[in-house]
Amino acid sequence: MKLTIAKSALVEAVSQVSKAVSSKTTIPILTGIKVSVDEEGLTLTGSNSDITISVRVPRKVEDKEQVTVEKTGDIVLPGKIFGDIVRKLPGDKVEWMVNDRFQTIIRSEQAEFQLNGLNPEEYPRLPKLPREQVFTMPADLLKSIIRQTVFAVATNEARGILTGVQWQLDSGVLTCVATDSHRLSRRQVEVEGSEDLVLRNVVIPGKSMNELAKTLADSSGYVDMIVADNQILIKNNHLEFYSRLLEGVYPDTNRVIPKNGETNLVTSTKELLQSVERASLITREGRDNVIKWTINDGKVQVTSTAQDIGSVTEEVVAKVTGPDLSISFNARYMIEALRSIDSESLRIQFTGVMTPFIIQPADRDDSLHLIVPIRTR
């Protein structure tokens, strides 16, 4: 293996695949980054037991040559140190060669590194997913779906299937649901190339979703989703992101979502969020972080009290219809839901003081958050 590569392209690719590389893995080869060089460029791959990220650096980008291959080949290099070295190289160009004993020379201007590589044959092969179950959406939409659902997953690993986000596809509509059984977030979007495709029980680990959002942070354009039995592959330009899927059957969440509210309110997302954040300051030090809303006559009175510390009260103007209501809930659940709403105003439907209530952007039905209230004295 022997090539010259533009440092900027290498730094970018290493930084992407490094997100999947952990130094704490029990499989030594996975602390490395795999490099595969062919005539048309190179591919870097990083992986842990949950996700795999693979980035292609093509020979040319917009007619500008960024990789010059003299000899093809493969190598696995220690991930952390390789990344550190690449970032700190002095020049714009990097010469890179590997001999038969996996010894690797990386040279840039006056600096020359010699790194002991590992046998690329030992690196696990990427799964080959059949392109049968495929659909497509803009990368920005995928990022917003993740942002609007993933915070509601259960974080305790013992919760099994609830640590994932369920994706269901039917009639071209993708429904994404996350719940930890105390609150639920759901987002629906239309996707492309999937009129006949039906997916019932695709559950992606919440951690993978968070990593995917980070990996796609600077991406635009479209992404392809390719779903197999126990893997999902998300493809975007030169990037491939694989995640394992969770095993088990996700609970049916449709029946817990009430259809009609008795008390309804419409108000400013930002003002409501800020009032809840302030009320939470008093209670979050305590055990349960509970705050209370008293809804009547054109306003929501937000209160919280913590023994020994103090109390807070404030009012937010709202359009209220239906009977007056007092309801208590976990402030963190509310803050996370409100922060994920992009619309300026929102609507909330209550069906009673002990039944779940629903928060939605005022101007759309494709996004929904549900919170189970807390019984207080």
Place this chain on the structure above:
Amino acid sequence: MKLTIAKSALVEAVSQVSKAVSSKTTIPILTGIKVSVDEEGLTLTGSNSDITISVRVPRKVEDKEQVTVEKTGDIVLPGKIFGDIVRKLPGDKVEWMVNDRFQTIIRSEQAEFQLNGLNPEEYPRLPKLPREQVFTMPADLLKSIIRQTVFAVATNEARGILTGVQWQLDSGVLTCVATDSHRLSRRQVEVEGSEDLVLRNVVIPGKSMNELAKTLADSSGYVDMIVADNQILIKNNHLEFYSRLLEGVYPDTNRVIPKNGETNLVTSTKELLQSVERASLITREGRDNVIKWTINDGKVQVTSTAQDIGSVTEEVVAKVTGPDLSISFNARYMIEALRSIDSESLRIQFTGVMTPFIIQPADRDDSLHLIVPIRTR
């Protein structure tokens, strides 16, 4: 106690004194911030066992009224939650009142907090330092002195006096020295108002120095230093920073600093720093982080090798006088010293492969770093 205060002034003052407040202290009253209101404004104080920060918010700043006092008084409020609340208040103005049972109302626009305060009589009184031993310097100079010495203190608390920075004053010249016995950093500056003042053994904890640098980050103008038996007070406009001093006798470091070098080199600070940072990438994962310089014939060859990982070598152009030399040392000590040098070029004097060598900015004598080399095979 009853007053109205501009939110921005309160946020700024709370943020400053909070640097001295720890939630982990064993003295409950010190988790609080003390507030003292008099006719002319208010004073906030935060403290832990090592440092105390006190900030004055005067009634008027540049003829603009920022505090309106209706009733003077004192209170201690829980530090963390008080800080959080102040930052999140909705309006520009804050109404603030305390009743006889230390109950505190903080009101801003539609939000009203009620906080349980503590008895201000229980808060430790600030030490009164006699203004006998005083000198003065610009805040920016003080910050650069700290930055150029404090990294060399011993960080292990068991090292006692070596965890501090020694300040000595004689004939109007302040000499600041820090050493962990493997390396040493020294900075000398002329200070004002101290011609007759002699200080021999003032040793300020390194941690206090770091906190002081943070506290002064946005400060300009002059600071007064007031030294007493076991305390130092640094005063800047409306800020007072107290630190305890370390007990014990600081070692005489003058005798370990060699006078003349045999091999001398002059080179670019930035190029030398970057070459050492790169060489350190290979060895810092290992136990000792040792790199080697081979100096001869107009250049420094920088090398480092770590078994199992690899090696690095590069050359930095330098003006060399005197005999050729190979010398090994801890890369971190070198990196920290080089990062603290502001001059474009530097000079290094070696007296032998096993004796300490001295790094100085090429254009000045008032700053000096010493590193003890490491014996290698």
